[in-house]
Amino acid sequence: MGKRVLFTDLELYLTSRLRAELAALGTPLTANVFVSNRFPDPAREKTVVVRDDSGSTSSIVTKEPSVGITVLGKTDQMATDLANVVHMIMSDCAGPELDNPVANVRGSNGPFKVLDEGGQPRRYMTFDLSVVGNAYP
Numbered sequence: 001m002g003k004r005v006l007f008t009d010l011e012l013y014l015t016s017r018l019r020a021e022l023a024a025l026g027t028p029l030t031a032n033v034f035v036s037n038r039f040p041d042p043a044r045e046k047t048v049v050v051r052d053d054s055g056s057t058s059s060i061v062t063k064e065p066s067v068g069i070t071v072l073g074k075t076d077q078m079a080t081d082l083a084n085v086v087h088m089i090m091s092d093c094a095g096p097e098l099d100n101p102v103a104n105v106r107g108s109n110g111p112f113k114v115l116d117e118g119g120q121p122r123r124y125m126t127f128d129l130s131v132v133g134n135a136y137p
Contacts, residue, residue: 005061005133008101010052011037014067014093018048021089029081039070043120047072048086053126061133062103071111071123083111083123090127104130 015035022030034044037051048071055065071086073079087108094102110125 003060004136006136007063007131007133010065010067010101010129010131011050013099013101014050014052014090015048017093018050018086018089022048022085025085029078030085033082043072043118045074046078046082048082055128058130062130063133064106064128064130067127067129069125069127070114071125072116073121073123076121079121079123080111083125087111087125090125094129101131101133102129103132106130 015037019033019035022033022035033046033048034040035048035050037049039049040047048069051068051070053066053068055063057063067090069086069090071079071083073082087110091105091108093100094104106128108125108127111123112125114122114124116122
């Protein structure tokens, strides 16, 4: 039997990391941000939603997923500012930490304005990542 590789739940990892890093910044903008892989019901003043759009396997231990991130704010300025902070965190999320599957941020698009049916200011961005799996017995 050959080597097997198990990839981390990327949405779980990224939502946990964004939640922790936003809170650690300790600013009014980054306090009490709802971060999830689903939109809340009812809507919240500050929301970040992470979606793993998957991607191709690039080697036996790596794959290259695309991640979409939606940011909602109470005002246009809040949505823009929060999206820029999220972009900053995501651009710097690759690293050698044992629990970090992100080996490289290959590129990004956005953040840019997106129309929201409910009228809440919304920004959207995408990231192309390289992630590493773990050996599975």
